[in-house]
Amino acid sequence: HHNTTEEEIGTIIDSMKAKTSAGEDDISSKLIKHCKSELLTPLTTLINKSLDEGVFPNSLKVAKVYPKYKSGQINDAVNYRPISLISNFSKILERVILNRLIAHLQQHNLLTSRQHGFIKNRSTTTAVVQLIEYIIDKLDQGCVATSVMLDFSKAFDCLDHNLLIGKLKALGIIGKEASWFTSYLSDRKQLVELSYKDNNTLLTVKSETLPMKRGVPQGSVLGPVLYILLTNDFPSYLSEFCETVMFADDTALLVATKNRQELEINSYVAYNMAKQYCLQNDLVLNESKTYQLIYTSLPNDYQGLPELTTLNSNKYLGIVLDNNLSWTPHVTQLCKKLNMGLYAIRRLKQVSDNRTAIIAYYSLFETHLRYGLVAWGGTSASNLQRVLVIQKRAIRTLKGLRPQETCREAFKELRILTVTALYILETVMHAVKIGRARLGDHHTYNTRHRHNFALDTHHLCLFEKKPSYRGAAFYNCLPEEMKRIPEKNLKRRLMDWLLERTIYTV
Numbered sequence: 001h002h003n004t005t006e007e008e009i010g011t012i013i014d015s016m017k018a019k020t021s022a023g024e025d026d027i028s029s030k031l032i033k034h035c036k037s038e039l040l041t042p043l044t045t046l047i048n049k050s051l052d053e054g055v056f057p058n059s060l061k062v063a064k065v066y067p068k069y070k071s072g073q074i075n076d077a078v079n080y081r082p083i084s085l086i087s088n089f090s091k092i093l094e095r096v097i098l099n100r101l102i103a104h105l106q107q108h109n110l111l112t113s114r115q116h117g118f119i120k121n122r123s124t125t126t127a128v129v130q131l132i133e134y135i136i137d138k139l140d141q142g143c144v145a146t147s148v149m150l151d152f153s154k155a156f157d158c159l160d161h162n163l164l165i166g167k168l169k170a171l172g173i174i175g176k177e178a179s180w181f182t183s184y185l186s187d188r189k190q191l192v193e194l195s196y197k198d199n200n201t202l203l204t205v206k207s208e209t210l211p212m213k214r215g216v217p218q219g220s221v222l223g224p225v226l227y228i229l230l231t232n233d234f235p236s237y238l239s240e241f242c243e244t245v246m247f248a249d250d251t252a253l254l255v256a257t258k259n260r261q262e263l264e265i266n267s268y269v270a271y272n273m274a275k276q277y278c279l280q281n282d283l284v285l286n287e288s289k290t291y292q293l294i295y296t297s298l299p300n301d302y303q304g305l306p307e308l309t310t311l312n313s314n315k316y317l318g319i320v321l322d323n324n325l326s327w328t329p330h331v332t333q334l335c336k337k338l339n340m341g342l343y344a345i346r347r348l349k350q351v352s353d354n355r356t357a358i359i360a361y362y363s364l365f366e367t368h369l370r371y372g373l374v375a376w377g378g379t380s381a382s383n384l385q386r387v388l389v390i391q392k393r394a395i396r397t398l399k400g401l402r403p404q405e406t407c408r409e410a411f412k413e414l415r416i417l418t419v420t421a422l423y424i425l426e427t428v429m430h431a432v433k434i435g436r437a438r439l440g441d442h443h444t445y446n447t448r449h450r451h452n453f454a455l456d457t458h459h460l461c462l463f464e465k466k467p468s469y470r471g472a473a474f475y476n477c478l479p480e481e482m483k484r485i486p487e488k489n490l491k492r493r494l495m496d497w498l499l500e501r502t503i504y505t506v
Contacts, residue, residue, distance in 0.1 A: 003048045004096045006040045012095045013039075016088070023087035024062040024191070032088055047093050054179035060090040062209065063190040063217060084190070084218035094221035097180070101173070101225065110171050111228075114235040117248035118224045124317040127247040128375045129430070129467050131254065131316070132325065134243055135295060138256035140463045144263050144295070145256040148271055148308065149316055151289035152278075155249035156227050157215040160282040161185045164216075164230050171229065184222070188212040214282075224248065230281065237277050242270035247317055260302050267292075271305055296323050319372040325462060327379035331386055334368060334376075338390045341365035346397050357398055358414070365394055369419055374430050377423030378465030381505060387419045388504060408502040420506055421498040424474050428494060431471030432487055451483035452476045 013036050022028040032039060050056060067080035105111050111119065116127035131147070138145050165182055173181065192207040216223035228248065235244035243254040253274060255267040278285045291314050292304045304310035313322035313329040320330035341364040349357040369391065377384070392407050399410040411418060417425065431453060440450030453472035456463075463469060475483070478494075485493050 002100070003051060004044060006044045008096065008099075009040055009044050009047065009092065010036065012092050016091070021085055023085045023090070024064045025059075025087050025089070027088055029088045029091075032092075043089070043092065047096055050093060051096075051180070052176075054176035054183065056093070056180060056184040058187065060087045060093070061188045062087075063188070063212070063219065065190050065192050066194065067192070082218070086217060086219050091221050097184075098221055098225060101222075104173070105171065108172065110232070112232050112235050112246075114244045115228050115232065115246045117228055117246065117250075119228075124247050124319075125372055125374060127245050127250075128317055128319050128321075128372055131245045131252055132321075132375055133466050133468060134245075134254055135256070136325065136460075136462055136466050139295060140458050140460045142459070143256040143258055144260055144302075145254065146263060146267055146292060146294045146302075146304065147321075148253040148255070148267065148274075148292045148305070149290060149314060150251040150253065150274060151286040152249045152251070153284045153286045155283060156218070156223065158282060158284060159215050159227065159230060161214060163281060164226060167230055167232070171232070181226075185216075188217060231283075234274075234277060238270055238273055241266045241273065250317055252316060263302065267305060271308075293321060293323055295325070317372075319376060325465070326383075327376040328383060330372075330376050331379055331383040335386055335390060337368045338365060338387065338394075341368060342390060342394050342397070345394055349397055354398070361394055361398060361416070365391075366416075370422060370426075373419070373423055374426040374467045374471075377419075377427065378467070378470055384420060384423075384506075391419055411502045412499060415499055417495065417498055418503055421501075421503045424503065424506070425491070425494055425498060427467050427471030428475045428478075429471070429491055430467050431475055432490060434468060436468065436472055449476075451480070 013033060016029045016033065018030040018033050020028045020030055022031075046057075064085045065082045066085070067077075068083045070079050070081050072079040114130075116122040116124065116130070135145050135147065161182075164185070165178060168181055169178055189209045189211055191209045193204055195202055195204045197203070216226045228246075231246065231249075231251075234246070234251070238244055238253065241255065243256075245252045245254065253267075253270050255263060255270055257263045257266055275285055277283075287307060290308055292308045292310045293312075293314050294302060294304055294310060313320050315321075320327075320333055322329045341360075344364050345357050345360045348360050369387065393403075395401075395407045395410050395414065395416065396403065396405065398414060399407065401407055401410060437454045438450065439452045439454055453475055455469065455472055455476070458464070458469075464473070478497075482490075482493065482497060
């Protein structure tokens with residue numbers, strides 16, 4: 001714990017989005033940003049007082065909840081999602097604490113490498129990559145493998161406060177700091193606010209306040225991080241029997257063994273230990289929504305765990321995994337989304353101008369295309385072509401070309417990369433980021449290829465579809481001058497290089 005400064009508070013205020021929504025105190029972030037200079041000194045004093053005394057102010061513990069309609073019957077409460085608004089001053093104070101908490105965790109290397117949620121430089125993509133790299137490595141070693149996708153119901157809302165404080169203490173957050181978190185979680189309240197119209201006047205009505213006994217505060221800054229700290233020890237709890245990959249509460253157990261009997265035993269033990277962990281940590285495992293995927297190379301006599309549904313393909317973090325790692329179901333689903341995006345681009349082009357259509361291309365088309373591409377781009381050439389065909393249609397639409405006209409030049413003029421080029425870009429950047437061994441590290445090597453990555457020996461063709469392998473192999477094919485470019489400039493330069501050559505096939 002070290003005190004905050006006006007400079008730190010200023011940075012936090014600057015980084016807030018200027019919104020008009022506000023918590024129970026009715027002070028919006030827009031207003032705070034507007035009055036920044038007047039607020040800096042008193043805020044810094046108050047926040048330091050909170051840090052010094054290990055106390056979180058009671059006035060900031062009230063959350064204002066309003067129901068947001070989802071779909072279905074308008075008069076059924078089930079069809080509304082609660083949106084929780086907390087004081088913007090609370091968010092500033094929490095951000096100060098979060099900065100110190102993350103610094104402490106990173107300094108002592110306390111965060112599991114298996115958790116990909118809410119952590120800098122980690123994302124849903126890094127989670128999916130970790131999962132498939134592990135499975136492919138194991139299959140390549142001749143193992144049999146399965147993954148179990150766990151589903152927790154309302155993980156964030158059920159969390160037990162005392163358990164959480166215990167976990168924080170185990171992570172070295174003790175004394176005054178622990179008191180601060182205890183104070184932060186205790187005596188929290190919430191009320192519901194409804195707005196309605198009466199004779200064209202907008203009126204609001206508030207409910208009485210009720211105490212919040214458990215769960216992390218919804219809409220808070222610290223909430224998500226506190227949740228991942230509660231489950232931070234989950235992977236090591238199971239490490240003897242399985243690997244774990246987590247993104248927030250989306251959890252996959254990966255079991256790989258030399259033979260079928262062991263797979264049956266290990267997956268049974270791992271799953272039951274996971275259930276045990278949930279009981280000990282007050283997490284509710286939803287068995288009816290927990291699925292198992294069995295990677296083929298297995299004879300059909302392994303049916304999976306009796307209490308779980310076994311699927312041939314299953315969505316994990318928005319990407320469809322299938323038991324052959326062929327990505328065909330994912331590509332099929334993606335093509336549906338891309339066709340919807342294409343339709344929107346065509347309509348917009350008719351009713352609006354080119355600029356709008358191009359914005360639509362990036363937001364309604366390319367975002368879907370790029371999502372998880374580093375993983376699923378290793379699919380068959382014919383699957384990549386299915387995607388490329390739709391992308392070409394989008395490019396022709398933007399440029400007003402006829403269906404049969406070539407669009408190689410159009411890609412260049414619009415400075416848009418083909419799906420194949422995007423895949424090369426993403427995998428190369430992935431290989432460079434994870435810093436694989438280079439041939440030059442073994443100094444006896446011919447210096448001409450010293451920048452090249454050493455490629456692992458392997459048995460299966462599938463191995464060559466691993467993002468880390470694919471990226472390293474693509475990198476090795478680049479011209480020598482590209483390999484001398486420092487990492488921070490590589491992405492820009494590689495994009496330019498790929499744009500010059502409209503690449504359709506790998």
